[in-house]
Every structure is written in C-alpha cells, then in structure tokens.
Amino acid sequence: MDNRVMSMHVKDMASLAAEGKKPEVLFWIGCAGSFDDRAKKITRAFAKLLNEAGVDYAILGKEESCTGDPAKRAGNEFLFQMQAFSNIQVMNAYGVDRIVTTCPHCFNTLKNEYPELGGNYQVMHHTQFLNELMDTGRLKVEGGAFKGKKITYHDPCYLGRGNDVYEAPRELIKKLDAELVEMKRCRAKGLCCGAGGAQMFKEAEPGAKEINIERTEEAIETNASIVAAGCPFCNTMMTDGMKHAEKEGSIRVMDLAELIAEAKDL
Amino acid sequence: MGIGNIIFILILVTGIALFIKRIREIRANIMLGHDQVINDRKSTRWKTMGRVAMGQSKMVDRPIAGFLHIVVYVGFVLINIEVLEIVIDGIFGTHRVMSCLGGFYDFLIGFIEVLALLVLLACVVFLIRRNILSIKRFHLAEMTKWPKADANIILIAEILLMGALLKMNAADQVLQVHMPETYPPVGSYPVSQALVGIMGSFSVGTVLFFERALWWFHIIGILAFLNYVPYSKHFHIILAFPNTWYSNLEPKGKFDNMASVKKEVELMMDSSADPYATPPAGEEPAHGTFGAKDVTDLSWKNLLDAYTCTECGRCSSVCPANITGKKLSPRKIMMDTRDRAEELGAYKKANGKDSHDGSSLIHTYITEEEIWACTSCNACVDACPVLIDPLDIIIDLRRNLIMEESKSPESITSMFNNIENNGAPWAFSAADRDKWITES
Ligand code: SF4
Numbered sequence: 239m240d241n242r243v244m245s246m247h248v249k250d251m252a253s254l255a256a257e258g259k260k261p262e263v264l265f266w267i268g269c270a271g272s273f274d275d276r277a278k279k280i281t282r283a284f285a286k287l288l289n290e291a292g293v294d295y296a297i298l299g300k301e302e303s304c305t306g307d308p309a310k311r312a313g314n315e316f317l318f319q320m321q322a323f324s325n326i327q328v329m330n331a332y333g334v335d336r337i338v339t340t341c342p343h344c345f346n347t348l349k350n351e352y353p354e355l356g357g358n359y360q361v362m363h364h365t366q367f368l369n370e371l372m373d374t375g376r377l378k379v380e381g382g383a384f385k386g387k388k389i390t391y392h393d394p395c396y397l398g399r400g401n402d403v404y405e406a407p408r409e410l411i412k413k414l415d416a417e418l419v420e421m422k423r424c425r426a427k428g429l430c431c432g433a434g435g436a437q438m439f440k441e442a443e444p445g446a447k448e449i450n451i452e453r454t455e456e457a458i459e460t461n462a463s464i465v466a467a468g469c470p471f472c473n474t475m476m477t478d479g480m481k482h483a484e485k486e487g488s489i490r491v492m493d494l495a496e497l498i499a500e501a502k503d504l
Numbered sequence: 505m506g507i508g509n510i511i512f513i514l515i516l517v518t519g520i521a522l523f524i525k526r527i528r529e530i531r532a533n534i535m536l537g538h539d540q541v542i543n544d545r546k547s548t549r550w551k552t553m554g555r556v557a558m559g560q561s562k563m564v565d566r567p568i569a570g571f572l573h574i575v576v577y578v579g580f581v582l583i584n585i586e587v588l589e590i591v592i593d594g595i596f597g598t599h600r601v602m603s604c605l606g607g608f609y610d611f612l613i614g615f616i617e618v619l620a621l622l623v624l625l626a627c628v629v630f631l632i633r634r635n636i637l638s639i640k641r642f643h644l645a646e647m648t649k650w651p652k653a654d655a656n657i658i659l660i661a662e663i664l665l666m667g668a669l670l671k672m673n674a675a676d677q678v679l680q681v682h683m684p685e686t687y688p689p690v691g692s693y694p695v696s697q698a699l700v701g702i703m704g705s706f707s708v709g710t711v712l713f714f715e716r717a718l719w720w721f722h723i724i725g726i727l728a729f730l731n732y733v734p735y736s737k738h739f740h741i742i743l744a745f746p747n748t749w750y751s752n753l754e755p756k757g758k759f760d761n762m763a764s765v766k767k768e769v770e771l772m773m774d775s776s777a778d779p780y781a782t783p784p785a786g787e788e789p790a791h792g793t794f795g796a797k798d799v800t801d802l803s804w805k806n807l808l809d810a811y812t813c814t815e816c817g818r819c820s821s822v823c824p825a826n827i828t829g830k831k832l833s834p835r836k837i838m839m840d841t842r843d844r845a846e847e848l849g850a851y852k853k854a855n856g857k858d859s860h861d862g863s864s865l866i867h868t869y870i871t872e873e874e875i876w877a878c879t880s881c882n883a884c885v886d887a888c889p890v891l892i893d894p895l896d897i898i899i900d901l902r903r904n905l906i907m908e909e910s911k912s913p914e915s916i917t918s919m920f921n922n923i924e925n926n927g928a929p930w931a932f933s934a935a936d937r938d939k940w941i942t943e944s
C-alpha cells in the first residue's frame with residue numbers, strides 16, 4: 239500500500255512574498271519537527287489544525303535553520319549567535335512579527351534570546367495558539383474519543399519552568415473532556431524527560447538509571463492511558479521510556495496537537 | 505564603671521571587629537568575579553526579597569522543614585532584643601535595663617522565652633532529621649567532613665545558647681526572691697519557671713554564680729556564634745537578603761547572549777565591517793576568556809550565590825541527573841565555587857592581586873563529567889529557597905570547555921558540525937526540511 243498520504247496545502251514565506259503577501263503567523267517547524275519521523279507527525283497534526291481553522295500561515299521551508307538552541311545549551315555561543323543572526327536576517331526580511339511553534343526549545347530561544355540580537359517577534363507555543371483559536375471560536379473541539387479518558391501531562395522544562403506556561407496545555411486537555419491526572423512531580427516541580435541541555439545529542443553520563451525511565455515510571459503510576467506532551471523531544475524520551483517498560487501497547491505518548499486532530503478526525 | 509564592664513566592652517569590640525574583618529574578606533572574594541550591572545526593576549526586587557528572604561516563601565514547599573525553619577528564623581530575629589539588653593547591661597553595668605518598659609517587658613520576656621523553647625525543640629528535631637532519619641539529600645557525596653559537622657555544630661550551638669538563656673532566667677527568678685535590690689522582680693517567665701525548683705535547691709551564692717556565668721556564657725556565645733557564621737553555610741542568614749534582591753527576574757529559560765561573542769559574530773557576518781579595524785578604546789571585553797574557567801571568570805553574582813548557599817540540598821534532590829545517580833549535584837557546584845573563591849582569595853591576599861595559584865574551578869574542583877550531565881532543566885533553580893542559580897555557572901563552565909579548550913563529547917562535536925553544515929543538529933539535508941508536507 240502506498241503510505242504517502244495526500245500532500246497538504248502549506249504555503250511558504252518566499253512564495254507569499256513573491257505575491258506581495260504576508261501571512262498572519264509564521265509556523266516555525268523546528269529541526270525535530272522537520273526531520274524526526276515521530277515529530278513530523280506532530281507537525282502534520284498541527285498544520286492540519288491550522289488549515290481546519292483557516293489560519294493564514296506560512297512556513298520558511300528550506301530557509302528555516304536550527305535556532306541554535308542545542309549549540310547554546312552545550313556552550314557553543316558562537317554557533318548559536320551565527321544561527322540566530324542568519325535566522326533573524328531571513329525573518330526580518332519577510333517582516334515576520336508573529337511566530338507559532340510546536341517546539342518549546344525553539345519557542346524559548348525565539349522568544350527570549352532573539353530580541354537582544356535584533357529579532358523581535360511575538361512568539362507562541364502551539365498549545366497557547368490552539369487555545370486562542372478555540373477561545374475565539376475559530377477551532378471547535380468536542381472530546382469525543384477522549385471523553386472521560388485519563389490523560390496525564392508532562393511539563394516540558396522550557397515551557398513550564400523555563401517560561402511559566404503551565405495552563406495552556408492543561409486547558410486543552412480539559413477541552414477534550416478528558417480527565418487530567420497529574421504526576422507526583424508536575425508543573426514547576428515537574429521532572430525533566432532527560433533530553434534538554436543538548437543531552438538529546440549525547441549518551442548520558444554513567445549513573446544508576448536513565449532519566450526518561452524515571453519519568454516514564456511516574457507517568458505509568460498515574461494509570462493514565464495517554465501521556466500528553468508538548469515537546470517533540472519529551473515525546474521521544476517518553477515514547478522510549480514506554481518501550482523500555484513494555485507499555486507501548488497500552489499507553490500512548492501523544493502531542494496535544496495530535497490529540498486534538500484525532501478528536502476532530504483530521 | 506567596674507572591671508566587669510571593661511572586660512565586657514573589650515570582648516564585645518573584639519568580637520565585632522573580627523566579624524567585620526571576615527565580612528570584608530568575603531566581600532573581596534565575591535568581588536573576584538567580573539562586573540555585572542543589576543539595578544533594574546527595583547520595586548520588583550524589593551518585593552522578591554520581602555517575599556523570599558523575609559517571608560521565607562520558598563521554604564514552605566517542604567512543609568515540615570519549612571515550618572521548623574520559620575520557628576528558628578523568627579526566634580533568631582526576636583531573641584536579639586534580649587541580646588540587645590544584655591549588651592546595654594554589660595556596657596553600663598545595669599541589670600535588665602529594658603524592664604522600665606513595665607508590663608510590655610513582661611510580655612516581651614514571656615514571648616522570648618516561648619520562642620527560645622520552640623527554637624530549642626526545632627533544633628532537636630533538625631538534629632534528628634539530619635543524623636537519624638535517612639533523608640537522602642543530607643547524605644550525598646559532598647556532605648561529609650566539614651559540611652556535615654558545620655550543620656550539626658550550629659544546631660548544637662543554638663541549643664546551648666537557648667538553654668543558657670532559659671537557665672539564666674530561672675536563676676534570676678530565684679535571686680528576685682533573695683536579692684530584690686539587685687534583682688528587682690520583673691518579667692514573666694512562662695518557660696523558665698519550670699526550672700526554678702531545681703535552681704532554688706542551690707545556695708544563693710551558687711545561684712548568683714550561675715546567673716552571672718550563664719549571662720557571660722550567653723553573650724560570649726553569641727559573639728562566638730557571630731564570628732562562626734561567616735565561616736559557615738549559616739552565613740545565608742545575612743546573604744539571603746542581598747541574594748534574593750539581585751536574583752534573576754527574567755524567564756528561567758532565557759540564557760544571556762554573550763556580548764563578547766556578539767561583537768565577533770557581527771564582524772564576521774557584516775560584510776561591510778572592516779575585520780582589521782581595532783576595536784574602539786574601552787570596548788574590549790572586561791574578562792579575557794570565553795565562559796568560565798575559574799571563579800574570576802564568573803560574575804560577582806555567581807559568587808554571591810555561592811556564599812549564600814545553605815547546603816540544604818533541595819536543588820540536588822530535584823536534579824534529574826542527581827536523582828538518577830549521575831555525579832552532578834548542583835549543591836556541589838555551589839560549594840565548589842565558594843571553596844575555590846575562598847582558596848583563590850586567600851592566595852591573592854598573601855601573594856598580591858595579580859598572582860594566581862595555577863588551579864581552576866573546572867578540572868580541579870568540578871569535573872567535565874559533572875557539567876555534561878546537566879539537562880539545563882532549571883529544577884535546581886526553582887527549588888532553591890534563596891534563589892541561587894547553579895545552572896548559570898554550569899553553562900559558563902561549558903562555554904569555556906567548548907570555546908577555549910575545544911573539548912566536548914564526540915557526539916556533541918558532531919551535533920555542532922551538523923548545525924554548521926546543514927542547519928540542523930542531525931545529518932539531514934536542508935533541502936528535505938519541508939518533506940513532512942508530503943510524507944506521512
Ligand atoms: S538544571 Fe542541571 S543541575 Fe539543575 S536540576 Fe537540572 S540537570 Fe540538575
């Protein structure tokens with residue numbers, strides 16, 4: 239069977255600019271969302287929701303480049319600032335003023351670290367953006383498939399502690415009519431999945447346990463059938479943790495965008 | 505003025521002078537760090553200090569320890585009223601000079617006695633928690649020898665001081681009966697009256713000796729305590745205030761953009777700039793190295809953090825790396841930074857401002873293994889009751905390893921190469937960036 243699905247309609251900034259147009263918002267995909275097979279599904283789910291809500295958005299496409307986040311956290315400030323410099327040049331040339339992204343690391347970097355380097359944008363995490371779409375009636379969702387289901391939510395460090403965004407993702411779970419069950423360590427006390435600070439790109443130091451396993455065990459304890467995540471890296475770490483615990487058949491690790499897209503049968 | 509008063513004044517002045525000398529030493533050590541201007545949003549800063557240092561808002565995240573700590577803290581502050589009285593009495597040869605306050609004095613002494621008892625009990629519970637219950641954060645690798653002893657010494661000292669205060673008051677009550685002219689019957693003693701029975705069984709001369717001895721013990725003890733504190737983690741009782749005032753008000757996820765790097769990147773990227781132009785005078789970075797190799801490359805705020813650390817270990821008990829058995833412990837990062845500042849400060853004092861002992865914070869104190877285990881999750885920063893930021897130091901150490909020593913785990917080096925060559929941390933082609941549109 240051909241597993242290529244129908245190509246979606248996604249505009250890019252360059253072709254819009256050629257028509258002399260500028261979209262309402264730039265969808266910043268991020269490297270995971272562009273290249274990682276699991277994360278690409280999140281990207282698609284969110285794009286479908288944007289299409290469904292009739293949002294006038296565009297992507298940078300091949301002109302997007304790593305924000306520099308992993309380089310910066312690993313201590314390579316040169317590489318980070320070079321990345322920032324060229325990304326800002328591209329975005330400023332298009333007159334970008336509003337960005338939405340499905341990656342909390344891109345979100346944090348674009349929102350907090352780019353302004354001093356000349357990139358001033360209003361940056362939103364996709365969970366915030368989805369809430370806005372729902373609150374303004376542009377996107378409607380009924381729990382349907384998730385009604386009454388137990389869902390736990392894993393706070394990504396760079397969304398929660400890093401930027402104090404705790405409510406937006408939880409709001410979405412409520413809007414799905416699902417039952418939100420919290421892990422013991424949640425919100426500001428949430429335990430990291432183990433991916434941040436460039437850990438994603440290296441082996442862990444010797445120790446007694448992998449961090450993602452510690453976190454996954456906590457998620458399993460909640461008896462939730464779904465672990466909602468808001469970060470492609472957390473998603474990978476938790477998915478791996480579930481595999482390790484041999485729970486991948488019974489507990490799904492899903493991005494909030496995927497949950498909503500699924501509830502809407504998109 | 506009797507000989508007693510003169511001795512008292514001499515002890516008092518020496519005690520205070522030694523304290524000031526030590527404070528200046530600490531100040532000089534903190535100033536080993538490079539400059540950082542922190543003076544924006546003053547009203548928020550005052551509020552943060554009021555809430556976190558004065559109001560102990562972070563302490564109650566752990567309710568038992570938080571409650572006990574508040575008891576000791578309030579007791580510590582208010583019992584100083586009685587210390588003030590002792591100082592005045594000692595200088596002028598008066599006895600319980602504040603008793604002129606009348607009924608209010610009764611209340612005050614009663615209140616202080618209750619606090620003293622509570623402090624005493626809280627310290628006993630703290631000792632039990634620390635030494636008998638197996639609370640993991642009190643037994644991590646860095647909590648041996650001096651740090652372990654330090655915590656116990658201060659608790660025992662507090663117990664002895666509070667005990668002396670209560671026994672002194674009991675003796676006073678006995679003497680009020682026998683020598684009302686020197687010991688006028690003032691004050692209410694809700695706690696120490698329980699000890700009057702025992703005190704009363706001694707002869708008046710003995711009780712008088714006890715009362716004087718306890719009085720001297722109490723004030724000398726307090727001065728000794730004052731001079732012990734700045735050599736101990738207990739210095740947080742003072743530094744918690746400035747440290748919370750100067751704490752980071754930006755979102756925790758935001759890391760600073762290094763100004764020295766920005767200038768070089770601008771030169772590299774800006775084709776119109778003359779790369780051979782000499783930088784205008786006064787614009788050279790104040791510190792010559794990228795990131796931090798030693799405490800002199802950290803900011804004074806990082807070093808203030810280090811001196812403020814109470815070694816409570818709340819940071820390490822929430823650190824994902826530490827929890828899963830990695831060597832990294834954010835508390836140890838802070839303790840190492842302080843110990844190194846002490847060491848280098850002492851060396852510079854002995855050998856001159858520009859001397860250097862050849863040692864450094866990274867490698868000698870903190871290993872690469874430790875700093876590479878950090879996920880930059882900010883849990884330690886969030887947990888700290890006095891708003892210390894261990895992550896800031898960890899990142900500065902990484903910066904030095906990468907940008908000065910070119911040292912990183914192999915996979916990190918290839919991540920850098922990928923970003924440089926493909927604009928992504930993995931070896932994918934930029935041409936495939938929008939492939940997700942057509943694939944499932
Ligand atoms: S930021 Fe680093 S040191 Fe602090 S808790 Fe997280 S992993 Fe541990």
Ligand code: SF4
Nearest residue numbers: 813814816817819888
């Ligand atoms: S850094 Fe803060 S939380 Fe960690 S030991 Fe020191 S005072 Fe406690």
